[in-house]
Amino acid sequence: MRAVLLKDFGDISNMYIGETAVPKPKDDEVLIKVHAFGVNRADTSQRQGKYPPPPGNSDIMGLEAAGEIVQLGGEAKQFNLKVGDQVMTLVGGGGYAEYVTAHVGCVMHIPKGLSMIEAAAIPETFLTAFQGLRTIAHLKKDDIVLVHAGASGVGTAAIQLVKLFGAHCCTTAGSEKKLEYCKKLGAEVAFNYKQGPWLDTIKKFATDQNKDGVDIVYDSIGKDYIEQNQEVLGTNGRWVVYSTQSGATADKLSLNILMKKRIQLTGTVLRARPKEYKTELVKNFKEQALDGFTNGTLKCVIDKVFPFEQVADAHAYIEADKTMGKLVIQIL
Secondary structure, X not given: OEEEEEOOOOOHHHEEEEEOOOOOOOXXXXXXXXXXXXXXXXXXXXXXXXXXXXXXOOOOOOOEEEEEEEEEOXXXXXXXXXXXXXXXXXXXXXXXXXXXXXXXXXXXXXXXOOOHHHHHOOHHHHHHHHHHHHHHOOOOOOOEEXXXXXXXXXXXXXXXXXXXXXXXXXXXXXXXXXXXXXXXXXXXXXXXXXXXXXXXXXXXXXXXXXXXOXXXXXXXXXXXXXXXXXXXXXXXXXXXXXXXXXXXXOOOOOHXXXXXXXXXXXXXXXXXXXXXXXXXXXXXXXXXXXXXXXXXXXXXXXXXXXXXXXXXXXXXXXXXXXXOOEEEEEOO
């Protein structure tokens, strides 16, 4: 099969499309012929040698894919899966290829009416956002949520999930065009961080809702927002960190503020979680959110679609911070 391989770790010049063996599914896996796959910032980190796949996963990049099941492991029937099913899946690696194996618990049937390209934009971003907001932060109706990098793939998913569960969303982004798009998705307050600190604007929104701060900060920025995040959170606030784009150090973190406000600070990843955890996450997502793609309350936000041969261009695009939503690579 064809797959995106690496000559070495480094810049996009190290990527190439080469031939490698078709993976063989284990008893608890299915083999999927890939029609399209999503591109994530984590993939660029793996290409650079900064984000290796968990043990036992493919060294090929790619955390999500959409396609058709062509082979079943023995446990697949327990999950109502059969050859020919059109599915989308979360994987620990291997998505940048014509075929990928996936654990049966991480496979979802594509919602009615969605294309393969749309489906490829769902698993990694929506499950990441769902995990952070629902599983970890226990998002509930009328919460105020601050989503950083609102125009990113995970950000656009998070904004929609906040709205789906009846909560209020504030967000930060880096251009007026991105802010307007975030508002269309459901953000009530959107602030351009390039125009200065956003703290006062978000705190005022919380005050207007009769709260002493936001309930949840969903953070992909890290170092640069440490001080503002702890100040904007209210009593019993939940602060979930899932990426550290500006740096991973937290030298300005005040434990006194955390104790005074009773803030819960949680760091999380999804890729390295055990398959049992992911199976439960996918089950909850299907029960609580997946119908949103058929009834119109959730949408696949796709910025650009690239052909397989232009995957390096997709990496360059995401690293230039141009994205508003997801980048998808089409194979078939």
